[in-house]
Amino acid sequence: xxLVLAEPKYFKDSISIxxxxxxxxxxxxxKNGLKLVxxxxxxxxxxxxxxxxxxxTEYEVSGEEEEVAINLANLKQILxxxxxxxxxxxxxxxxxxxxxxxxxxxxxxxxxxxxEIDDKEQKVPDLSFPVVVEMxxxxxxxxxxxxxxxxxxxxxxxxxxxxxxxxxxDLSKAFIExxxxxxxxxxxxxxxxxxxxxxxxxxxxxxxGSKLSAKTTLHFNTDYPMKLEYKVTDRVLLSFxxxxxxxxx
Amino acid sequence: xxLVLAEPKYFKDSISIxxxxxxxxxxxxxKNGLKLVxxxxxxxxxxxxxxxxxxxTEYEVSGEEEEVAINLANLKQILxxxxxxxxxxxxxxxxxxxxxxxxxxxxxxxxxxxxEIDDKEQKVPDLSFPVVVEMxxxxxxxxxxxxxxxxxxxxxxxxxxxxxxxxxxDLSKAFIExxxxxxxxxxxxxxxxxxxxxxxxxxxxxxxGSKLSAKTTLHFNTDYPMKLEYKVTDRVLLSFxxxxxxxxx
Amino acid sequence: xxLVLAEPKYFKDSISIxxxxxxxxxxxxxKNGLKLVxxxxxxxxxxxxxxxxxxxTEYEVSGEEEEVAINLANLKQILxxxxxxxxxxxxxxxxxxxxxxxxxxxxxxxxxxxxEIDDKEQKVPDLSFPVVVEMxxxxxxxxxxxxxxxxxxxxxxxxxxxxxxxxxxDLSKAFIExxxxxxxxxxxxxxxxxxxxxxxxxxxxxxxGSKLSAKTTLHFNTDYPMKLEYKVTDRVLLSFxxxxxxxxx
Numbered sequence: 010x011x012l013v014l015a016e017p018k019y020f021k022d023s024i025s026i027x028x029x030x031x032x033x034x035x036x037x038x039x040k041n042g043l044k045l046v047x048x049x050x051x052x053x054x055x056x057x058x059x060x061x062x063x064x065x066t067e068y069e070v071s072g073e074e075e076e077v078a079i080n081l082a083n084l085k086q087i088l089x090x091x092x093x094x095x096x097x098x099x100x101x102x103x104x105x106x107x108x109x110x111x112x113x114x115x116x117x118x119x120x121x122x123x124x125e126i127d128d129k130e131q132k133v134p135d136l137s138f139p140v141v142v143e144m145x146x147x148x149x150x151x152x153x154x155x156x157x158x159x160x161x162x163x164x165x166x167x168x169x170x171x172x173x174x175x176x177x178x179d180l181s182k183a184f185i186e187x188x189x190x191x192x193x194x195x196x197x198x199x200x201x202x203x204x205x206x207x208x209x210x211x212x213x214x215x216x217x218g219s220k221l222s223a224k225t226t227l228h229f230n231t232d233y234p235m236k237l238e239y240k241v242t243d244r245v246l247l248s249f250x251x252x253x254x255x256x257x258x
Numbered sequence: 259x260x261l262v263l264a265e266p267k268y269f270k271d272s273i274s275i276x277x278x279x280x281x282x283x284x285x286x287x288x289k290n291g292l293k294l295v296x297x298x299x300x301x302x303x304x305x306x307x308x309x310x311x312x313x314x315t316e317y318e319v320s321g322e323e324e325e326v327a328i329n330l331a332n333l334k335q336i337l338x339x340x341x342x343x344x345x346x347x348x349x350x351x352x353x354x355x356x357x358x359x360x361x362x363x364x365x366x367x368x369x370x371x372x373x374e375i376d377d378k379e380q381k382v383p384d385l386s387f388p389v390v391v392e393m394x395x396x397x398x399x400x401x402x403x404x405x406x407x408x409x410x411x412x413x414x415x416x417x418x419x420x421x422x423x424x425x426x427x428d429l430s431k432a433f434i435e436x437x438x439x440x441x442x443x444x445x446x447x448x449x450x451x452x453x454x455x456x457x458x459x460x461x462x463x464x465x466x467g468s469k470l471s472a473k474t475t476l477h478f479n480t481d482y483p484m485k486l487e488y489k490v491t492d493r494v495l496l497s498f499x500x501x502x503x504x505x506x507x
Numbered sequence: 508x509x510l511v512l513a514e515p516k517y518f519k520d521s522i523s524i525x526x527x528x529x530x531x532x533x534x535x536x537x538k539n540g541l542k543l544v545x546x547x548x549x550x551x552x553x554x555x556x557x558x559x560x561x562x563x564t565e566y567e568v569s570g571e572e573e574e575v576a577i578n579l580a581n582l583k584q585i586l587x588x589x590x591x592x593x594x595x596x597x598x599x600x601x602x603x604x605x606x607x608x609x610x611x612x613x614x615x616x617x618x619x620x621x622x623e624i625d626d627k628e629q630k631v632p633d634l635s636f637p638v639v640v641e642m643x644x645x646x647x648x649x650x651x652x653x654x655x656x657x658x659x660x661x662x663x664x665x666x667x668x669x670x671x672x673x674x675x676x677d678l679s680k681a682f683i684e685x686x687x688x689x690x691x692x693x694x695x696x697x698x699x700x701x702x703x704x705x706x707x708x709x710x711x712x713x714x715x716g717s718k719l720s721a722k723t724t725l726h727f728n729t730d731y732p733m734k735l736e737y738k739v740t741d742r743v744l745l746s747f748x749x750x751x752x753x754x755x756x
Contacts, residue, residue, distance in 0.1 A: 083679065086656050115646070117653050117683045148364065155366050158335050181332060185366045397613070404615050407584050430581065434615045 010038050010075040010101045013067035017097035017111075019245040020060055021088040022220045026247065027056050028081035029214040035078040035126050038070045046131040054211050055250040057133050063243045067098070077101055078124040084109075087119045134250070138228035138236060139198035140167035146219035146239065148187060149227060153216050156183045157209050162254050165229055167203045170195060172227075176209070203231045206254045212237075215249045259287050259324040259350045262316035266346035266360075268494040269309055270337040271469045275496065276305050277330035278463045284327040284375050287319045295380040303460050304499040306382050312492045316347070326350055327373040333358075336368045383499070387477035387485060388447035389416035395468035395488070397436060398476060402465050405432045406458050411503050414478055416452045419444060421476075425458070452480045455503045461486075464498045508536050508573040508599045511565035515595035515609075517743040518558055519586040520718045524745065525554050526579035527712040533576040533624050536568045544629040552709050553748040555631050561741045565596070575599055576622040582607075585617045632748070636726035636734060637696035638665035644717035644737065646685060647725060651714050654681045655707050660752050663727055665701045668693060670725075674707075701729045704752045710735075713747045 014020055027034070027045065034047040034056075042061040048054070062068050087109055091097055095111040102108050106120040156163045156176035160183070166173040172187040172195050189195050197203065218225060218239035229235040232255055238248040263269055276283070276294065283296040283305075291310040297303070311317050336358055340346055344360040351357050355369040405412045405425035409432070415422040421444050423434040438444050446452065467474065467488035478484035481504055487497040512518055525532070525543065532545040532554075540559040546552070560566050585607055589595055593609040600606050604618040654661045654674035658681070664671040670685040670693050687693050695701065716723065716737035727733035730753055736746040 087679070090653050090656060114688070115650070115683055115685055117650075117681070119653075119657065119679060119681045121679045152364070152366075155339050155368075158339060159368065181336070181368060181370045183336075183366070183368045185364055187364055190363070401613070401615075404588050404617075407588060408617065430585070430617060430619045432615070432617045434613055436613055439612070 010071065010077065011067060011069045011098065012038065012043065012065050012100075013096065013098040014064060015066045015096055016064070017088070017091045017095055018093070019064060019221060019241070020097065021091055023058055023060070023245060023247050024081060024085050024088055026214070026217045026220065027058055028085040029217070030054055030056055030211070030249075031081060033078065033080050033124055033126060035076055035128075037074055037076050039074040040070065046133055048131060049211075053208065053252050054215075055131070055133065057246070057248045057250070059246040061243055061245065064245065066096075075101070077107060078126040079107060079121065080124060083121050087121065090117070090119075136228075136230075136234060136236065136250070138230050138233075139201075140165075140172075140203045140227075140229050141196045142167065142172050142187070142193065142227045144187065144193040144225060144227070146216070146223055146225045148193060149225055149237075150216045150219050152185045152187065153209065153212050155185055157213060159183045161209050162206050163209050163212065164204060164206045165227075165235070167195065167197055167229065169197045169200060201231075203229065205229050205232050205235065206256070207235055207251050208254055211249075211251050215251070218247050218249070221245060221247055259320065259326065260316060260318045260347065261287065261292060261314050261349075262345060262347040263313060264315045264345055265313070266337070266340045266344055267342070268313060268470060268490070269346065270340055272307055272309070272494060272496050273330060273334050273337055275463070275466045275469065276307055277334040278466070279303055279305055279460070279498075280330060282327060282329050282373055282375060284325055284377075286323055286325050288323040289319065295382055297380060298460075302457065302501045303464075304380070304382070306495070306497045306499070308495040310492055310494065313494070315345075324350070326356060327375040328356060328370065329373060332370050336370065339366070339368075383483075385477075385479075385483060385485065385499070387479050387482075388450075389414075389421075389452045389476075389478050390445045391416065391421050391436070391442065391476045393436065393442040393474060393476070395465070395472055395474045397442060398474055398486075399465045399468050401434045401436065402458065402461050404434055406462060408432045410458050411455050412458050412461065413453060413455045414476070414484070416444065416446055416478065418446045418449060450480075452478065454478050454481050454484065455505070456484055456500050457503055460498075460500050464500070467496050467498070470494060470496055508569065508575065509565060509567045509596065510536065510541060510563050510598075511594065511596040512562060513564045513594055514562070515586070515589045515593055516591070517562060517719060517739065518595065519589055521556055521558070521743060521745050522579060522583050522586055524712070524715045524718065525556055526583040527715070528552055528554055528709070528747075529579060531576060531578050531622055531624060533574055533626075535572055535574050537572040538568065544631055546629060547709075551706065551750050552713075553629070553631065555744070555746045555748070557744040559741055559743065562743065564594075573599070575605060576624040577605060577619065578622060581619050585619065588615070588617075634726075634728075634732060634734065634748070636728050636731075637699075638663075638670075638701045638725075638727050639694045640665065640670050640685070640691065640725045642685065642691040642723060642725070644714070644721055644723045646691060647723055647735075648714045648717050650683045650685065651707065651710050653683055655711060657681045659707050660704050661707050661710065662702060662704045663725070663733070665693065665695055665727065667695045667698060699729075701727065703727050703730050703733065704754070705733055705749050706752055709747075709749050713749070716745050716747070719743060719745055 031047040045058040110118040152174040159181040160176035160178040174185040222239040280296040294307040359367040401423040408430040409425035409427040421436040471488040529545040543556040596608045608616040650672040657679040658674035658676040672683040720737040
């Protein structure tokens with residue numbers, strides 16, 4: 010497998026975000042692009058990352074697909090060394106290494122070991138979400154940071170026209186109303202109110218997806234997982250699934 | 259009580275500064291404005307804060323005055339979430355909470371508990387200061403940071419034309435001369451030299467008042483408290499009184 | 508001794524860099540300039556600093572030369588307080604202090620104790636380097652930071668046209684090729700390949716010399732010390748000698 014990227018930014022930023030949730034993961038290179046599906050170690054969050062083959066200036070995969078498992082913290086540290094105008098190539102070698110080359114004035118190459126991961130393959134589950142909110146990434150980021158001041162979990166309340174983001178700590182409370190407007194589109198399947206609670210520790214990591222895209226889509230359902238998606242057409246998709254917190258209040 | 263601020267900056271910055279010195283305090287809303295007078299826990303420093311009623315676009319106080327006691331660290335964390343163009347409102351509720359609302363595109367509201375503080379009321383003492391130095395806030399800030407390199411307390415020496423700021427550590431010494439000029443006005447009542455020593459730990463917190471105003475006024479007297487005042491006409495006053503350090507040198 | 512600098516930057520930045528390697532050192536003021544030659548406490552690195560007399564607007568030394576030994580961490584902290592337009596003067600006093608004065612609008616003076624250092628005088632050793640690489644400071648800085656991601660020591664491989672910078676950690680490797688081009692001049696005395704290994708902990712401190720000069724010169728030889736030089740003509744010289752790491756691979 011040899012993959013060459015003229016714009017390393019999407020790959021670099023995505024790995025930086027994913028590595029906060031997952032420490033080791035298996036990349037799969039198919040004819041459509043480079044993919045990664047992984048659970049966090051606590052089995053609370055799933056990451057789905059795709060870098061489409063249209064991002065690459067060279068894209069060689071032998072056979073139908075190739076897999077390579079990597080320590081992401083390791084990969085992230087090396088990708089940090091890429092600069093904006095570097096041409097980045099990723100190549101698996103015969104001695105089970107991943108060779109990462111950065112080319113500009115100088116040629117810099119790194120090699121890191123590939124891993125054996127025997128896990129059964131992770132599949133993105135088929136979920137149904139009656140509430141879908143498309144909004145500026147900053148709107149969600151601000152709301153998550155607001156409620157983080159008072160608590161460690163957040164409740165989303167969605168209806169046809171309104172998304173409420175609320176949190177209640179031991180002493181203090183926070184409540185944010187996000188309405189349908191030019192930049193926000195809130196859709197609910199029925200006239201019901203949908204309500205679910207999620208961990209802010211995880212959400213705070215996920216909203217870093219705003220580095221990739223100025224828009225995000227939040228999907229959820231009552232006492233059900235949520236999905237958060239950052240997407241750049243023809244380039245990259247980074248989406249997260251997060252299990253709900255169900256407790257006795 | 260319901261108070262609305264179109265420019266939250268003065269309130270936000272003041273609380274951030276005051277919370278470094280005082281952890282819990284009682285605000286008093288009178289017809290002139292919102293006031294706070296508090297001592298630090300060690301009884302070394304007093305803070306006097308006034309946000310004049312002309313700052314507010316809405317200002318409802320029931321009766322002559324209303325009081326509300328708050329944990330300032332708590333309040334500060336929430337005010338950090340205001341952005342420049344937010345309209346900020348503060349409202350006491352029937353269930354003994356302070357509701358803090360920030361309005362721009364979205365409406366975000368926080369509520370924090372009010373406290374019972376039984377302390378007798380703090381009054382700003384009547385002090386007489388023969389030395390008064392009006393100067394750029396940065397002049398004082400620089401001098402305090404200079405002497406902090408060598409020691410933990412500072413001595414002010416004031417006379418008719420000259421303010422000397424000096425400090426002596428175990429090994430090193432620092433000495434700064436500030437003269438009367440276009441930006442600095444030094445006044446002393448008599449031809450005497452006035453001299454007093456203060457804690458730099460406290461002073462370093464107080465000089466953050468430079469966030470509010472580009473000018474500051476320092477008042478002191480020999481072996482006597484000092485007063486440091488940051489003021490924006492018709493808007494805000496933040497002043498500090500600091501007890502002297504009297505030692506055997 | 509009284510020395511006055513209109514541009515304190517070179518002195519300030521150099522002391523900041525040197526203080527990372529050496530804690531106490533003896534300055535020598537001769538008619539050519541202010542000099543310092545010192546070993547780090549582990550005897551692995553030598554620093555050679557010269558601030559030429561042409562930098563000074565006033566330069567008084569009594570006799571052939573004067574010496575003054577100083578704690579560099581102490582001096583660094585005080586020099587941090589200089590601003591770009593300060594006129595900086597250094598003066599030894601009769602009570603064995605070094606007086607450091609900064610003059611702009613205000614006059615600020617500091618005094619720190621001078622030390623007794625009985626060490627025999629350090630001399631810059633006479634070394635011969637068949638490989639000399641002149642390059643942009645950032646080229647070396649980037650290469651050192653690249654290899655620091657994977658290991659704690661670096662190997663330089665030099666030949667007539669090419670400098671390779673390589674490092675091998677327990678798991679990962681890095682390899683950078685630097686070629687002769689408009690900004691880089693690589694010279695080797697013979698057609699041999701020269702190879703030596705050095706500590707990155709030290710090198711990372713030395714490359715801060717890039718604050719002084721946009722160009723640097725690296726000199727080395729097989730299993731032999733290296734010399735790294737940052738120079739501003741008629742102003743300042745900061746050079747380092749670093750012992751090689753010789754190990755069993």
